Amino acid sequence: MLRSQNNSNQINGLHHGGEPAAQFWCNPRIGDTQLAANPALISLEDVKTAEARWQRFAPLLGALFPEVRAAGGQIESALIPLRGPYPDLPEAGSAGRYWVKADHDLPVAGSIKARGGIYEMLLLAENLALEHGLLDGAQDYRVLAGQAAREVFGRYEVSVGSTGNLGLSIGIMASALGFRVTVHMSAEARQWKKDKLRAHGVNVVEHEGDYARAVAAGRRRAQDDPLSYFVDDERSMALFLGYSVAALRLQAQLAEAGVAIDDGHPLFVYLPCGVGGAPAGITAGLKLLFGTAVHCIFVEPRASACFLARLQHGDRPGISVYDVGLDNRTEADGLAVPVASELAYEQVAHLVSGVVTVEDEALYADLYRLRESDGLKIEPSAAAGFSGPRALLGTGPGRAYLQASGAAAVLSRANHIIWSTGGLFVPALEHDAFAERGHGIVAARQRAS
Ligand SMILES: *Cc1c(COP(=O)(O)O)cnc(C)c1O
Numbered sequence: 001m002l003r004s005q006n007n008s009n010q011i012n013g014l015h016h017g018g019e020p021a022a023q024f025w026c027n028p029r030i031g032d033t034q035l036a037a038n039p040a041l042i043s044l045e046d047v048k049t050a051e052a053r054w055q056r057f058a059p060l061l062g063a064l065f066p067e068v069r070a071a072g073g074q075i076e077s078a079l080i081p082l083r084g085p086y087p088d089l090p091e092a093g094s095a096g097r098y099w100v101k102a103d104h105d106l107p108v109a110g111s112i113k114a115r116g117g118i119y120e121m122l123l124l125a126e127n128l129a130l131e132h133g134l135l136d137g138a139q140d141y142r143v144l145a146g147q148a149a150r151e152v153f154g155r156y157e158v159s160v161g162s163t164g165n166l167g168l169s170i171g172i173m174a175s176a177l178g179f180r181v182t183v184h185m186s187a188e189a190r191q192w193k194k195d196k197l198r199a200h201g202v203n204v205v206e207h208e209g210d211y212a213r214a215v216a217a218g219r220r221r222a223q224d225d226p227l228s229y230f231v232d233d234e235r236s237m238a239l240f241l242g243y244s245v246a247a248l249r250l251q252a253q254l255a256e257a258g259v260a261i262d263d264g265h266p267l268f269v270y271l272p273c274g275v276g277g278a279p280a281g282i283t284a285g286l287k288l289l290f291g292t293a294v295h296c297i298f299v300e301p302r303a304s305a306c307f308l309a310r311l312q313h314g315d316r317p318g319i320s321v322y323d324v325g326l327d328n329r330t331e332a333d334g335l336a337v338p339v340a341s342e343l344a345y346e347q348v349a350h351l352v353s354g355v356v357t358v359e360d361e362a363l364y365a366d367l368y369r370l371r372e373s374d375g376l377k378i379e380p381s382a383a384a385g386f387s388g389p390r391a392l393l394g395t396g397p398g399r400a401y402l403q404a405s406g407a408a409a410v411l412s413r414a415n416h417i418i419w420s421t422g423g424l425f426v427p428a429l430e431h432d433a434f435a436e437r438g439h440g441i442v443a444a445r446q447r448a449s
Pocket of ligand 1: 111112113165166273275276277278279334335379381382421422
């Protein structure tokens, strides 16, 4: 890939001279009517069709995974009021209310990838089942856990490239259905994620390179084999639609909590972003439901700000973080991605309010704070959302966005949702080490101030 030395390729307007604060970049193309006229954009019907598929599969999911049986086979997370105190979150009350959308706790896959990865496996299983006459008018999808179905699924190999969590969701779901599974892991992937997959009988292939290369290797190997199915994180509409269903679920949870969402009661959603599929799917769904009342903000590690780079260079599909002088070095393994998904970009380039970039230190500090004050156990990537309100409410560009969008006048009636995206399966000792590191960072900051 070409590396440009040209200054115009730098990430614009962000200055990090030694200061770890989160930065906000406002997306100038929000509301762009030309982008909004794209016939490829998903519709609310598409989201509802995806939700109907989840419902058809709920009995089967309950049968395969005891942990979701009590919930009727629903894979969903709680919406939790944030207790705090969070000394460096802008004050609750004057800035509205804070919530955590607890996808770190999503059953079966342990991360937000449950929404996309599991959904794509359900779609695959349904298509094969119809093709092979396995359902034959049966309304109860539990037949797909039976011997005949397993025999059919076992002829196919599912493969995927992953920094860890997508591999977990695909590996756990596909192997439960009887598929053979290969996961191509990029260099960032944590050892325990590989171990867990191998314990599920998954073939784990380790790659030296970054995420884009692991995906390309998987795609190439699957190409010529008709019994091979490749889950393409950079191009998959199925993943995207799976994620989008979160919007319907959140809408119901907000209604149940008595939270009004309209232009007088804006909703801010802070979404950790890797390739952009998960945050974009959720954004597309939320914008279809709430329109201008919802403001979706992506959060990326500064070194892996690929979605930001793509938004800033609308004429350069495939632009990587290396092209803009960044090195993709972050300990947020779930977000360590050099190139944004073109599908995600195309779907939301006109819907994202802005992008926040964070330093790794902030992730550990927030991971520690959340564990201490709210008892929630998240992985470093999942802490990115906490820097969202800080950058939106506490920086010049963020406040300019609030003014321009009209949200500033009604800020005390706003709701802020920090989307926490992974953590359930992190081994206890590993989490202790994360928290200890975060504690050190928080303590050093207190001494300095
Ligand atoms: C994958 C992932 C994300 C972001 O999803 P993308 O579709 O890659 O943007 C966020 N947090 C965690 C923990 C993840 O694993």
